[in-house]
Amino acid sequence: MAREKASINIDIWGDADFRDLTDPAQSLYFKLMSHPKLDYCGVVEFHPGRLAALTREATSDHIMIAAQELSEKFWCVFDQSTDEVLVRGFLRHDGVLLQPRLAVSAAKAYAAVASNKIRAVIVHEVKRFKRENPDLAAWEKPQMKTLLKQDAVDVRETVTDMDWSFVTAYGERYGQRLGQTSVNATTGPTTSTSTSTATSPSSDEDAAAESVSYPHRSPRALHGSDEASMGAIA
Structure with missing residues (x-):
């Protein structure tokens, strides 16, 4: 049904x-x-x-x-x-x-x-x-x-294990700007590609941009161990 x-x-x-x-x-x-x-x-x-x-x-x-x-x-x-x-x-x-x-x-x-x-x-x-x-x-x-x-x-x-291919232009993480970065995501047969244009970045800025990553945050740090905190979905 x-x-x-x-x-x-x-x-x-x-x-x-x-x-x-x-x-x-x-x-x-x-x-x-x-x-x-x-x-x-x-x-x-x-x-x-x-x-x-x-x-x-x-x-x-x-x-x-x-x-x-x-x-x-x-x-x-x-x-x-x-x-x-x-x-x-x-x-x-x-x-x-x-x-x-x-x-x-x-x-x-x-x-x-x-x-x-x-x-x-x-x-x-x-x-x-x-x-x-x-x-x-x-x-x-x-x-x-x-x-x-x-x-x-x-x-x-x-574990949150979303697949991020690489970081490019205009990205945000939860609405928080990552400078001149955004995310290119690939999952199964679906591929999306973005390109980036930077304005005369220094070598230090290049290194910083290349080091951007999306580390997993601890589940406990996000919500603690109290299941009651899940509200409408708990």
């Missing part, structure tokens, strides 16, 4: 963590949440070029920068090796697990997910939901029992 609508709780605007996201990150989140191919686990193919095509002025670079932010702040889990992304809040807020038949659909969708990283996070989210709602009929379904036996990983224990 195909999904016909997306459920987005309006109280998401009361969540401090969501309000702390940049506009591009919020936009990408809503694109993914309402994507026609999003399955009953909250997983959809991740192709920056195709997502950029949904907005006139967007580029693959814009999508990649927004994806990096959503990943580092745990709103989504990306796996570029399989071109998949998980929207974490979907299972908890779309009502899928409250309805036994849809829960079975979610278990079947889980079986089709290629990424082991995403699969483990899905199991963790389902187990967490079960602890909070132990009496749901969904837990008696054989497909759900099988899912719950699989390996589980807390999203905070995953």
Whole structure:
């Protein structure tokens, strides 16, 4: 059974963590949440070029920068090796697990997910939901029992490993200018290339530009260990 609508709780605007996201990150989140191919686990193919095509002025670079932010702040889990992304809040807020038949659909969708990283996070989210709602009929379904036996990983224990090819002109990281730099992103079959024109840079400036990187920030440093801080997605 195909999904016909997306459920987005309006109280998401009361969540401090969501309000702390940049506009591009919020936009990408809503694109993914309402994507026609999003399955009953909250997983959809991740192709920056195709997502950029949904907005006139967007580029693959814009999508990649927004994806990096959503990943580092745990709103989504990306796996570029399989071109998949998980929207974490979907299972908890779309009502899928409250309805036994849809829960079975979610278990079947889980079986089709290629990424082991995403699969483990899905199991963790389902187990967490079960602890909070132990009496749901969904837990008696054989497909759900099988899912719950699989390996589980807390999203905070995953690593943000977005693929940045190199740094070029006009880039921003979460809206913060990186001087004369921007990001060229490559994921699977999608490639976006930008070029840079600098005005008489010194050799020191050249060296500094070449050293720009995107180090992963510690999950604990971002949000701490308190799951309650996740607000609308927790």
